[in-house]
Amino acid sequence: MTTTATRDAPATARRTLLIASLGFFLITLDILIVNVALTRIGRKFDSSTSGLQWVIDGYTLLFAALLLFAGNLSDRIGAKKAFGWGILGFVLASVGCAVAPSLSALIAARLVQGAGAAVMLPASMALIREAFPEPRERARALGVWAVGGAVAGAVGPVLGGALTTLDWRLVFAINLPVGVVMLMLLASVAPSPVHPTPFDWAGQVAAVVTLVGLVFGLIEGGSLGFGSPAVIGSFVVGAAALATFLLVQARVSHPMMPLPLFRSSGMRISLAVGFAFMVGNFGTVFVLSLFLQQHLGLSPLLAGLVFLPSAACSVVGNVVSGTLANRFGARVPVVFGLLAMVSGLIWQIVTAPLGDPWLVIVGSVLTGAGGSVAMPPVSSVVLASVPADRAGTASAVFNTFRQVGGAVAIAVFGVLVADRAHFVIGLQISFALAGTVILAAAVASVFLRTSLSEETGGLPA
Template identity: 30%
Template sequence: MTISQTQPLTAPPAPPARRSLTGISLGYFMVLLDMTVLAVAEPDLATSLHASTAGLQWTTTAYTVTFAALLLAAGAATDRYGAPRLFRAGIVTFTAASLLSTIAPALSALITLRTVMGAAAAVCVPASMAMIARLYPSPPARAKAIATWAATSGAAVAAGPIAGGALVGAAGWRAVFLINVPIGLAVLALTRTATTRTAIARIATEVPIALRTAPAAPPAAAPSVVSPARPAAAAAALPSAPPPTGPAEPPSAVPAEPPSAASLAAPPAGPVAAPSAAASQRVRIDWPAHLAAAAVLAAATDTLIAAGAHQWPHTVVAALLTVTTAVVYATFERRSPAPVLNRRLLREPAIRPALLAAATVNFTLSGILFVLPLLLQRDHHLSALQTGLAFLPLTVPFAANPPLTGRIVARTGPYRPIVAGLTLLTVGAAGSAVALYCGAGYPWLAGALLVTGFGVSSALPALATAVVTAASPSTTGAASGLLNAVRQTGATAGVAVMGAALSAGPAWSLLLAAAAPCTALAVYALPARKRTRSHPTAPDARSSAAEPVQCAAPSA
């Protein structure tokens, strides 16, 4: 017999959740702003710290390598240690590292601090989503909160180059890190009560469930005179309750266990449920495997950067290190009870082409954002602010286009926006290469950047929907996290490869940016069309795409 009627617990009065949501969204904005704001500061940073192109590559990739490698582990850590605690710790670490970056005496110190900032950002993203899930237990309210949170990505990408140009023009490259300090302090002040509110929401959610599943106390026995010294014998002597004679009472409905915060490592493609305490107790993190994965990514990046700088002895050593760390990672992954990559997910035939497409989108975008500021300021002698304004055609579509893409995906499925986005991205990158090679004026380059921006903002939201839809229900969260990690990896490769190709000429570097999405288009288009005809997208999965999705900054 179970208790079928329970009195729901209500949270005591607390500050409005909107204040906490503002702080969480502002923290997400800060993490994404740091990805684009540094792009226009590269020439000034190179002059100040006497950095080579390889050094500038590492100031960007140190952030993205750490972000990509630790994102999945951070989601699991959020389940284990609590979202508010990790979110605030990540914001404190990010703010402190930003403050120290303003006084970095050498490039090596700045790269180290950028690595710390990447780790802190990896903690903040899944923790922020888990906090929103707790603060807004009602699905309609949660959907609106997630839309507000995700919309900050477009604002951060659009504002990054302009803000960076204004800050560098006013106070030099160090100002792009100093701006994070007041933002971080504001986030900590706004989320001060988030810990209490999420704890109250957790109790209010889980205690009634525990009461509904707890067995009722046995019926009281008739009083008898029993010696207190022999309670066990007395209990045995008491008559047992008679067996039930009627039909068994149906068990009360218990809500299914929601997904864990590891599934929140990327912006969601649908409603998000808060993780339960039971789920957090089962979370396992294989830290050696995660660290080995980070070492592989870092060594491979070092190989590409060294090859681009024609440092061949360094390239050979880095390549050997890449192979060694890859073997170590494969050994850990094969034996791990909690592997870094979900093997069941990777066996899905529709997942792999979509992941490749997502990686190439970020490859192209990140490479362009790394290469063009150097060319515009070094060769065309634009100021930092002028360079930031020159990027408006690229960044404005990130804020304007995702809602339109969401409606198209909801109506037709993700295939057409993905193909259209990859096509536009190829045309835009190739157009940028031609404009630079022919010495065309800025209007030609602006048109190519506008096409590129619409390509990125069309492809990424649709790819998020395609990946989550293709995954089985039990791996939806893992698919979301893997998608974001793959995008970060593509961003790292874009900066490393296109930066290395600069020595052959800027036009050749941008042709690589066009070749990547063109290859992904060839791999994705025909097989995906066949799969779409055989298994049309479910309406509920389509409608989830209407929510804003994080549209990449250099490493997003």
């Protein structure tokens, strides 16, 4: 006999998927919409390239540094509650960005935004894991979830350009109505199960110091010089903190990044792909935004329109990705998508000296569409590698590697293009580095399992 709860289950799952997708939309929108506004922000506060890098990497830094903590938090208090707290923090920080009186205040608010995004992202993936326990349904759901990011990619640059034309502060204020709608929808979702575990405070502190040391050294090395005592000291502190972090994770009883996760080959490959994807996606969008406005002289709106075809193709790629993965396994769409990204980057390297926005569009379409096909199957592999009660932790580890890839790429590429007289050469070197990293990930992806069936090779159930 069919019960009311059974009949309502599909509707509840769809509602949960909608809310999780909106969360991914909001997080992605904030990255892309701000990229287009960077030139205007720089003029307002008379900022150097390194200052603009901190506007992006301030967000990404806390995002990456707190994801592991946030994954543990999601498992501990329940994905729904963690997601709600993340939305609230993100929205309040967005208001702080919108009213920031100085570049320092803006960067500080961006740090808080990154913390809110860190709590939201693993919780959104854990919500999907709860709503779609069957692997094939989950693969399709993750494709829809990824569409949230793709739609943000489609509207973000154009919306950012239009809002920046009026006032760059509006690119942050736009988060307020979206966040309010999400909180209203979240109220209708059933409470998530909780799995209380102690917090790994020592590991969290070591993770933050590691990333701050690395990113500070990369960004400030471009302006202070890599031989500067401050930069050298930053790298030394970061390296010492990384060694401490790994030691802590190996010895504490409840690590926030359980090292047994890496026993699964699928998990290891997925982490490499996630890192490479962000290097080739957000790292190059950062550089292209500066190229289109500062080098080619396009307005913020026209620069946003250049990214529109790529984002539109990304929506399609995310929609079909789940179907391709269910038919051919994860390996085919991941390898194919990554190779498409490489071809797009090669195109950008060859055509950059011509300074034609139409040629930029072609390369961006290849890169965006390829990434959108590759990423949803990788997310499925991550969730299939752990038992259900570790979904939040696994997704946090995965997204930490992704965000570290983005933060490192922006830091390195920003240094390479800081010299306006040699901007194109720096852009070409940036794309060559990104292509090399993605090609290495594509080779590793050949060894992915062909099936999306459950495997809990990372942690014991």
